Structure formats: structure tokens, C-alpha cells
Amino acid sequence: MEDSSLFPISRRDLLIAGASSAAATAVPATAADPAPVETPVVSRVTLDVNGTSRTLEVDTRTTLLDALREHLHLTGTKKGCDQGQCGACTVLVNGRRVVSCLSLAVMNAGARVTTIEGLGTPTSLHPMQAAFIRHDGYQCGYCTPGQICSAVGVLDEIRRGVPSHASQDITAQPLLTAAELRERMSGNLCRCGAYSNIVDAITEVAGART
Ligand code: FES
Ligand code: FES
Numbered sequence: 001m002e003d004s005s006l007f008p009i010s011r012r013d014l015l016i017a018g019a020s021s022a023a024a025t026a027v028p029a030t031a032a033d034p035a036p037v038e039t040p041v042v043s044r045v046t047l048d049v050n051g052t053s054r055t056l057e058v059d060t061r062t063t064l065l066d067a068l069r070e071h072l073h074l075t076g077t078k079k080g081c082d083q084g085q086c087g088a089c090t091v092l093v094n095g096r097r098v099v100s101c102l103s104l105a106v107m108n109a110g111a112r113v114t115t116i117e118g119l120g121t122p123t124s125l126h127p128m129q130a131a132f133i134r135h136d137g138y139q140c141g142y143c144t145p146g147q148i149c150s151a152v153g154v155l156d157e158i159r160r161g162v163p164s165h166a167s168q169d170i171t172a173q174p175l176l177t178a179a180e181l182r183e184r185m186s187g188n189l190c191r192c193g194a195y196s197n198i199v200d201a202i203t204e205v206a207g208a209r210t
Helices: 011-025 064-071 127-134 144-159 178-184 195-209
Strands: 042-049 052-059 090-093 096-099 112-114
Touching (some): 052 064, 064 090, 096 144, 127 144, 127 195, 144 178, 144 195
Parallel strands (some): 042 112
Antiparallel strands (some): 042 052, 090 112
């Protein structure tokens, strides 16, 4: 039996007040509903891929990597992290290395894209491909297409005098040191740890060119 002189509000009133307050602060059921699915915007894009003009109809959100692998079936370019951290997807766009998972296909309209399939063929290897084989610059090979495309881009950067974080003098022609090559190739990860042999392969090609 409750003594109303000590508790002017009955337990029943308190429970009703608590329930009303909880209902007032509850998240409306509609807030958890999934966002409406938007219709993809499709765009036509033409790329020069390995010397051949290719026109694709792609969702504008399609990365260059997915356009190459899923639309053109050029699976030599690998998808590792899909967020710009491993370098497995590196290709050359207008001769410059690009991580294709961070570039949209539509951003590259009209560009000249070179993948590992376009660098050389089994019977006519690109010098960098041949050097990787000679120096054992790979084990499982998953990172290798990206490493080779990146290495070709690195030598072009050095030839054009682009400095790196490892350059002692950013106004001078970069030197072909192992430190320079390691710094420039640092965006290309190799879980097999073939780094030393990769540097040897690049050094050989660079030496052959100078
Ligand atoms: Fe593009 Fe890893 S897949 S950087
Ligand atoms: Fe296996 Fe580089 S060769 S990850």
C-alpha cells in the first residue's frame, strides 16, 4: 500500500510518464529505411587502349581499373586494395603512371592507356619485362604488372628530371641511385619481398638506356 502523503506521484503515474517520454524520443521508423536506389548515369567514353580505340558505355562511377578488367577483359592489370595503396593496378596514361583504381574511366576520355598487355608480348618482351625475368623480380607475380608499368613510368620521370623525396638537389637531374628508385617505387607493394631484385632490374634497364 503506497502512502500518498510521502509519494504524491503514484508508481503507476511514474511508469506512464516514463513510457510517454521514451516514445517521444524514439527514432522514427522511417529513418532506418534504405536510401532510394538512384538510376546509374551511363556515359560513353572512348579510350586508346594499347594502340586500339575502344568505346565503352559505362556507369560514370566506373574506375579505369574496372573498365579495363571488367569491360575490356584486360586482366593483366591487378586489383589489390582498390583504394590507391598497393600499386597493383598501375597503368600508363599518356605515358605517365597512374593507379587506375583511383581514376574514373570517364576522366580518361581520349587518353592513351597502356597496360601490361600493351607493353610487350611473350615473343617480343618490353626491356623492363625481360629484365624482371632475368633478375627474378617477382615470386607470385601478382604485383608484377603494376611494378613493371610503374618502373617504366619511373625511368620516364627521371629522364624528364622530375625530382623525388629522395633527391638531394631538386633543381638537378635526378641520379639513378637505389635510394631514388626505392623511393619512387615505394607506392608499389610486393608481399613476396622481391624489392632488391626489382631495383636491380630497373637499374639494368636504366643503364642500358644511358
Ligand atoms: Fe589500386 Fe591497390 S588496387 S592501388
Ligand atoms: Fe608476389 Fe610481388 S611477386 S606480391
